[in-house]
Amino acid sequence: MDQLRRTPLYGLHRQLGARMTGFAGFDMPLNYSGIIEEHQAVRQRAGVFDLSHMGELAVEGQGAAPLLERVLTNSAGLLQLGQAHYTLMLNEQGGTIDDLIVYRKGSDSYLLCVNAANTDTGYQWLARANREAAELRNESDQTALVAFQGPRAAELLEAHSKPALAALGRFHCAPLVLFGVKCFAARTGYTGEDGFELFLDSNDAPKVFEALLEVGKRYQVLPCGLGARDTLRLEAGLTLYGHELDTETTPLEAALDRFVVFGRGFVGEAALRAEREGGLRKRLLGLLPEDSRSVARTGYRLFLDGRQAGKVTSGTYAPTLGRPVAMGYVSPPFANEGDTLEVEIRGRRISARVTTLPFYRRSRP
Amino acid sequence: MEVLAGLKYSKEHEWVALEGQIATIGITDQAQDRLGEIVYVELPGVGKKISKDDPFGIIESVKAASDIYAPVSGTVVEVNEDLPESPQVINEDPYGDGWLIKVRISDASELDDLMGDKEYEEMVAREQE
Numbered sequence: 001m002d003q004l005r006r007t008p009l010y011g012l013h014r015q016l017g018a019r020m021t022g023f024a025g026f027d028m029p030l031n032y033s034g035i036i037e038e039h040q041a042v043r044q045r046a047g048v049f050d051l052s053h054m055g056e057l058a059v060e061g062q063g064a065a066p067l068l069e070r071v072l073t074n075s076a077g078l079l080q081l082g083q084a085h086y087t088l089m090l091n092e093q094g095g096t097i098d099d100l101i102v103y104r105k106g107s108d109s110y111l112l113c114v115n116a117a118n119t120d121t122g123y124q125w126l127a128r129a130n131r132e133a134a135e136l137r138n139e140s141d142q143t144a145l146v147a148f149q150g151p152r153a154a155e156l157l158e159a160h161s162k163p164a165l166a167a168l169g170r171f172h173c174a175p176l177v178l179f180g181v182k183c184f185a186a187r188t189g190y191t192g193e194d195g196f197e198l199f200l201d202s203n204d205a206p207k208v209f210e211a212l213l214e215v216g217k218r219y220q221v222l223p224c225g226l227g228a229r230d231t232l233r234l235e236a237g238l239t240l241y242g243h244e245l246d247t248e249t250t251p252l253e254a255a256l257d258r259f260v261v262f263g264r265g266f267v268g269e270a271a272l273r274a275e276r277e278g279g280l281r282k283r284l285l286g287l288l289p290e291d292s293r294s295v296a297r298t299g300y301r302l303f304l305d306g307r308q309a310g311k312v313t314s315g316t317y318a319p320t321l322g323r324p325v326a327m328g329y330v331s332p333p334f335a336n337e338g339d340t341l342e343v344e345i346r347g348r349r350i351s352a353r354v355t356t357l358p359f360y361r362r363s364r365p
Numbered sequence: 366m367e368v369l370a371g372l373k374y375s376k377e378h379e380w381v382a383l384e385g386q387i388a389t390i391g392i393t394d395q396a397q398d399r400l401g402e403i404v405y406v407e408l409p410g411v412g413k414k415i416s417k418d419d420p421f422g423i424i425e426s427v428k429a430a431s432d433i434y435a436p437v438s439g440t441v442v443e444v445n446e447d448l449p450e451s452p453q454v455i456n457e458d459p460y461g462d463g464w465l466i467k468v469r470i471s472d473a474s475e476l477d478d479l480m481g482d483k484e485y486e487e488m489v490a491r492e493q494e
Contacts (some may be wrong), residue, residue, distance in 0.1 A: 001394070019401075029446070030428075031401065034401060034402050035401055035402055035428070036402045036427060084466045164464070227401070227427060227428060231427060292450075293405050293407065294405055294407065294423070294425060295404070295425050295430065297429070297430065316427060317404040317405070317427050319427070346430075347421065
């Protein structure tokens with residue numbers, strides 16, 4: 001097996017007593033105190049995550065916007081300066097190469113935050129498609145990413161950033177100085193809570209991570225690992241590449257229609273149009289297993305009226321709901337909200353109610 | 366990590382406490398720590414026969430579902446009734462209130478295949494290398 005890579009925060013994770021796990025080629029914290037405790041910290045107060053494994057691609061110059069318009073499903077041309085959005089990169093068949101967030105940093109400057117496992121693939125895909133001659137740089141190695149997520153996040157950072165982080169709207173981003181460190185901050189996240197993602201120079205990451213824990217002491221803010229990241233995103237109904245998304249899956253099947261802007265001729269658009277007219281081959285559903293004694297996990301089979309209808313793509317015990325939840329794909333004819341499917345858990349078929357996503361939605365002030 | 370003297374241990378990280386012909390079975394501190402927060406437990410009913418080295422139940426943590434293997438063979442005479450309601454007791458007190466089942470053993474010589482506390486500690490240390 002290849003040696004796992006380490007983020008600039010690896011030493012700190014060990015010091016904090018993290019249980020480590022291999023993820024996308026990186027040695028990452030799975031949990032510190034415990035997945036449920038960390039999960040609750042983010043739902044009720046705030047949590048700090050190391051996401052430095054994720055990839056950062058810079059796309060700049062006059063060709064940047066036209067290139068992104070052509071290779072991504074959401075219209076990068078619609079982004080105002082200092083705005084960000086979720087988008088997908090597709091192949092010609094409409095299959096998903098990656099899902100990502102695009103941040104517009106300058107008039108001709110974009111930052112793409114991509115999945116760790118797809119960083120190289122995404123970069124190469126952009127490079128090959130780049131007939132607009134945009135400047136492309138893979139900045140992943142020198143960039144650290146720290147997320148500070150939870151209802152108390154904005155309040156806790158109020159006195160520590162210039163200009164004020166709290167002034168950033170949801171899905172807005174700006175360069176600023178936080179704890180005396182220059183960073184590029186965005187009000188984005190993957191937890192279903194308010195919060196920030198902070199792009200930093202690798203060397204500055206430990207200082208910022210420690211400072212976040214320090215200011216967070218007032219509210220028992222916790223360092224959080226990939227375990228809580230997964231339970232949080234699942235409750236929030238957010239897709240995870242490699243589970244709900246892959247090159248065999250289109251954004252329409254994944255119920256991500258709102259991130260697809262048709263009529264621009266982007267790569268994969270023709271395939272999506274054909275699928276929209278001909279009908280989806282599969283569809284993502286939320287599932288609530290009714291026997292709340294066992295968890296439907298990735299790969300478990302789904303049945304409708306006795307025939308196999310699909311598979312679970314993600315499943316966990318949802319700490320906020322206190323019950324198991326799952327997401328999975330089914331083939332047509334599609335079940336609707338309130339219908340009952342069966343999920344096979346260790347040879348036993350258990351009823352699961354179809355529900356709309358997300359499972360959890362935060363209450364907004 | 367806590368390992369208690371006087372108990373027998375299996376390679377699969379279960380412990381056994383024998384009193385007469387009745388063996389109380391649970392998972393070790395090391396096992397509960399590895400699994401993480403336990404959310405569900407599936408155990409056999411009273412009267413069910415279990416066979417050494419075969420799975421007799423399932424423990425689900427947030428992370429994963431794991432089989433529990435029988436360290437000895439026998440017939441289940443008692444099941445920890447508190448676990449369905451509060452499975453986290455296994456995390457909090459794996460050698461005490463977090464016990465799983467009691468069985469009437471069918472072959473006392475099977476105990477000889479299990480490890481003592483020192484031997485188990487050494488195995489855990491080797492696994493962590």
